[in-house]
Amino acid sequence: MSPPPGVFDDSNVVQYIETSSGGDHVWLPFTSKKLYTNAFIVSPGPPRKILLGYKKRGFGAHLYNGFGGKVEDGESPGQAALRELKEECGVEARLNHCGTLLFVTTGEPEWAFQIELYRADAYSGTLIESEEMRPEWFSAHDDHPLEIPEIPHPSLRPIPYDSMWPDDVHWLPLLLANRPFVGRADFVNDTPGKYNMLRWWFGVLST
Numbered sequence: 001m002s003p004p005p006g007v008f009d010d011s012n013v014v015q016y017i018e019t020s021s022g023g024d025h026v027w028l029p030f031t032s033k034k035l036y037t038n039a040f041i042v043s044p045g046p047p048r049k050i051l052l053g054y055k056k057r058g059f060g061a062h063l064y065n066g067f068g069g070k071v072e073d074g075e076s077p078g079q080a081a082l083r084e085l086k087e088e089c090g091v092e093a094r095l096n097h098c099g100t101l102l103f104v105t106t107g108e109p110e111w112a113f114q115i116e117l118y119r120a121d122a123y124s125g126t127l128i129e130s131e132e133m134r135p136e137w138f139s140a141h142d143d144h145p146l147e148i149p150e151i152p153h154p155s156l157r158p159i160p161y162d163s164m165w166p167d168d169v170h171w172l173p174l175l176l177a178n179r180p181f182v183g184r185a186d187f188v189n190d191t192p193g194k195y196n197m198l199r200w201w202f203g204v205l206s207t
């Protein structure tokens with residue numbers, strides 16, 4: 001399948017390898033993009049582990065995710081990622097950009113959410129639970145989630161893909177593998193709070 005509209009518009013990267021795709025719906029139209037960030041701390045360990053936050057309210061409530069939010073006027077995505085990480089779990093980190101994703105939802109035909117993804121190996125400060133997020137460490141050993149897992153580390157749960165956005169299982173393994181990635185997922189939101197993927201495409205970049 002060729003990459004979806006919008007994914008390579010702002011980029012001169014021409015080499016990519018598709019890693020997953022699916023759904024047969026037409027790609028939803030959109031006219032502009034709203035910028036968001038999402039940041040993950042992956043501690044090399046051992047045990048290798050990833051910090052996720054349980055979202056207590058708002059968009060994506062009751063799902064685990066990285067830490068992030070809207071890029072405000074006058075901010076770069078990198079600055080917004082640092083601000084959101086600090087606001088949502090109290091820590092600072094040297095974040096590296098590692099991917100860009102586009103999400104489009106039925107009923108929001110004008111906007112695509114463009115999410116800039118970041119990753120850090122370490123952080124400084126003390127982790128805190130904020131009004132928005134409750135941070136929690138999960139095991140991040142190298143298994144692909146669809147393969148038979150190793151015996152999990154006794155004190156760390158595996159990544160809770162069942163309690164995450166349905167797109168996450170397609171790209172979080174790429175973030176963990178340190179492969180720069182892009183992708184797009186289109187959603188239908190026909191029951192309040194429930195988003196199902198209509199079509200998706202994810203790939204890694206080779207520059």
Ligand SMILES: CNc1ncnc2c1ncn2[C@@H]1O[C@H](COP(=O)(O)OP(=O)(O)OP(=O)(O)O)[C@@H](O)[C@H]1O
Nearest residue numbers: 036037038058059060067068069070103115165167
């Ligand atoms: C549709 N599939 C998706 N899959 C994975 N992650 C998704 C996502 N859709 C949004 N996200 C992330 O969810 C956060 C929302 O941020 P959100 O809390 O709404 O923003 P912000 O904190 O600025 O809002 P308020 O200040 O509460 O208004 C933000 O990290 C964004 O990257």
